[in-house]
Amino acid sequence: MALRAGLPAPRPRLRCGKLSYGPMKFRLLAAVSLLGAAALWAAEKPNILLIVSDDQGYRDLGAAGSPDIKTPHLDRLARQGVRLTSFYVTCPFCTPSRASLLTGRYPQRNGTYDLFRNDRVDEGYLYKPWEYEVSPERILGLDTREVLISQVLKQAGYATAVFGKWDLGSLRRFLPLQRGFDDFYGFVNTSIDYWTHERYGIPSMYRGNRPTTEDKGTYATWLFERETLRFIEAHRRQPFFIYLPFNAPHGASNLDRRIRGMPQAPGKYLDLYPSGDDLRSEVRRKYMACVTAMDDAIGRILARLDELGLAENTLVVFLSDNGGGSGSDNAPLRGRKSWMFEGGVRVPAIVRWPGKLPAGVVNDEFLTALEIFPTFLAAAGVSAPEGVVLDGFDMLPVLAGKQPSPRKEMFWLAQGEYAARVGRWKLVRSRRGSGLFDLAGDIGETKDLSEEKPDVLARVQSRYEAWLKAMEEAEPRGPFRDY
Numbered sequence: 322m323a324l325r326a327g328l329p330a331p332r333p334r335l336r337c338g339k340l341s342y343g344p345m346k347f348r349l350l351a352a353v354s355l356l357g358a359a360a361l362w363a364a365e366k367p368n369i370l371l372i373v374s375d376d377q378g379y380r381d382l383g384a385a386g387s388p389d390i391k392t393p394h395l396d397r398l399a400r401q402g403v404r405l406t407s408f409y410v411t412c413p414f415c416t417p418s419r420a421s422l423l424t425g426r427y428p429q430r431n432g433t434y435d436l437f438r439n440d441r442v443d444e445g446y447l448y449k450p451w452e453y454e455v456s457p458e459r460i461l462g463l464d465t466r467e468v469l470i471s472q473v474l475k476q477a478g479y480a481t482a483v484f485g486k487w488d489l490g491s492l493r494r495f496l497p498l499q500r501g502f503d504d505f506y507g508f509v510n511t512s513i514d515y516w517t518h519e520r521y522g523i524p525s526m527y528r529g530n531r532p533t534t535e536d537k538g539t540y541a542t543w544l545f546e547r548e549t550l551r552f553i554e555a556h557r558r559q560p561f562f563i564y565l566p567f568n569a570p571h572g573a574s575n576l577d578r579r580i581r582g583m584p585q586a587p588g589k590y591l592d593l594y595p596s597g598d599d600l601r602s603e604v605r606r607k608y609m610a611c612v613t614a615m616d617d618a619i620g621r622i623l624a625r626l627d628e629l630g631l632a633e634n635t636l637v638v639f640l641s642d643n644g645g646g647s648g649s650d651n652a653p654l655r656g657r658k659s660w661m662f663e664g665g666v667r668v669p670a671i672v673r674w675p676g677k678l679p680a681g682v683v684n685d686e687f688l689t690a691l692e693i694f695p696t697f698l699a700a701a702g703v704s705a706p707e708g709v710v711l712d713g714f715d716m717l718p719v720l721a722g723k724q725p726s727p728r729k730e731m732f733w734l735a736q737g738e739y740a741a742r743v744g745r746w747k748l749v750r751s752r753r754g755s756g757l758f759d760l761a762g763d764i765g766e767t768k769d770l771s772e773e774k775p776d777v778l779a780r781v782q783s784r785y786e787a788w789l790k791a792m793e794e795a796e797p798r799g800p801f802r803d804y
C-alpha cells in the first residue's frame with residue numbers, strides 16, 4: 322500500500338572496529354576512536370524544534386502573501402528555508418491532528434480521531450470539580466501503547482521537552498513526562514484563556530505532572546517562549562527535541578461570552594493594527610495581534626539559536642495544527658477549521674535546516690504531517706520503532722528538491738464527514754458541501770466535477786473505501802473504538 326511505502330532507511334552508523342593492531346593498542350585506539358565517533362555522532366545529530374500554531378489561516382503569513390498580517394520572523398524562517406504550499410494535517414481540528422503529529426499515524430490508526438472535550442461548556446456551563454473529574458476532557462487520552470516521536474528521540478540521546486498545548490490527555494498516565502518528554506510546562510487540554518490559563522473556568526496549566534498557577538496573569542505565549550529559551554540554554558551541548566505548540570491564535574476558552582472565541586493579545590500588539598468598527602474586523606484585529614505576538618516570541622527563540630551558534634545544526638519545522646479559525650484568512654482555499662475542504666486541512670508550513678535544505682524556496686509538493694515523524698527519524702539517524710506501522714515517509718529528499726513527493730493519496734474522516742485526495746483529485750462528502758474537485762486548476766474547490774468525471778469519482782471513492790477498510794482492520798486503539 323502506497324501509504325506505508327518509504328519508511329526511512331536507517332543511516333549508516335559510524336563504526337570503529339576492524340583495526341589490525343595488538344590488543345593493547347586496539348583498546349587504546351578503540352577508546353579514542355569511540356570518543357571521536359561519539360563526538361562526531363553528537364555533532365551530526367541535529368537539534369529539532371517543532372513549532373505548531375493553533376488555527377492559523379493558510380494566508381496568515383507575510384511570506385504567503387497576506388495583505389495585512391505582520392509575521393517578520395516566520396517570513397525570515399521562510400526566506401532561510403522551504404515554505405510548503407500543499408502541506409496537509411490529518412484532521413481539520415486540534416486533538417487528532419496533534420496525535421498524528423506525534424505518532425506519525427492516521428487518527429483512525431492511533432485511535433484519537435475526535436476531541437477530548439466537555440460539551441456543556443458550549444452552553445456556558447461551569448463544571449463542578451467532581452463532575453469535571455470524570456468528564457471526557459479529564460479522562461480521555463491518546464492510547465498509551467502508541468509510540469511517540471519523543472520516546473524514540475529520547476532513547477537516541479535527545480533531551481526532550483514540550484512547552485504549550487498538550488491536548489493528548491490530562492490524567493497522569495497520558496501526560497508528557499510519561500510519554501518520552503523530559504520536561505513539560507503547558508496546559509493539558511485543548512485551549513485556554515491566554516491570561517488566566519483556565520479552560521472554561523478550570524485551571525489547566527501544569528509543570529511536569531502537577532497543576533500550577535505560578536504564572537497566572539502572564540500571557541501564555543510568553544511563558545512558552547520563556548521555557549523554550551531556558552531549555553535551549555540548559556541543553557545547548559546535547560541534541561534536543563523541543564515541541565512548541567502555541568495556543569495562539571486559537572480563540573480563548575472563557576465562559577465570558579465577551580472574551581470567548583476571540584484570540585487575545587497584549588496591548589502593544591493590538592496597537593499595531595487599526596481598531597475594527599464591527600465585530601468581524603475586531604476579531605480579525607485581535608487575531609492578527611495574537612499571531613504577531615507569537616511571531617515575536619518565535620523570533621526571540623530563533624535569535625537565541627543564532628547567538629548560541631546552534632541555528633546551523635537545528636532542524637526547525639513550523640506548521641498550523643489545522644485550518645484557520647475565527648479571525649483567520651484562508652484565501653484562496655474553501656472553508657476553514659473543522660471543514661473537510663482545503664481550508665480545514667491544508668495549512669501553512671515552513672522547514673528550515675541550513676546547509677541541508679535550500680533557502681528561500683517555495684515547494685508545492687503534496688506532503689502531510691504524517692511525514693514529520695519519519696523525517697525526524699531520518700534527520701536524527703534513528704531507525705523506525707519496531708512493529709509500528711507509520712503512515713508517512715522521510716520528506717527530506719523532497720524538501721531538498723531531489724525528488725518529487727512519493728505521496729499520492731491522503732484521507733480524512735471525522736465526525737461523520739470524509740474527504741480524499743488522490744493525485745490532483747479531491748473528493749469531499751460533508752454537511753457543508755460535497756463534490757469532486759480538480760485541485761490542479763481549482764484549489765478553491767469551486768467546481769464539482771462529479772457528473773463530468775464519473776470514472777475519476779469512482780476511482781477516488783474506491784481508494785477511500787480501501788483506506789477505510791485498512792483502518793478498520795488495523796489493531797484497534799484509543800478511547801473511542803469498541804473492542
Ligand SMILES: [Ca+2]
Binds near residue numbers: 571
Ligand atoms: Ca487547532
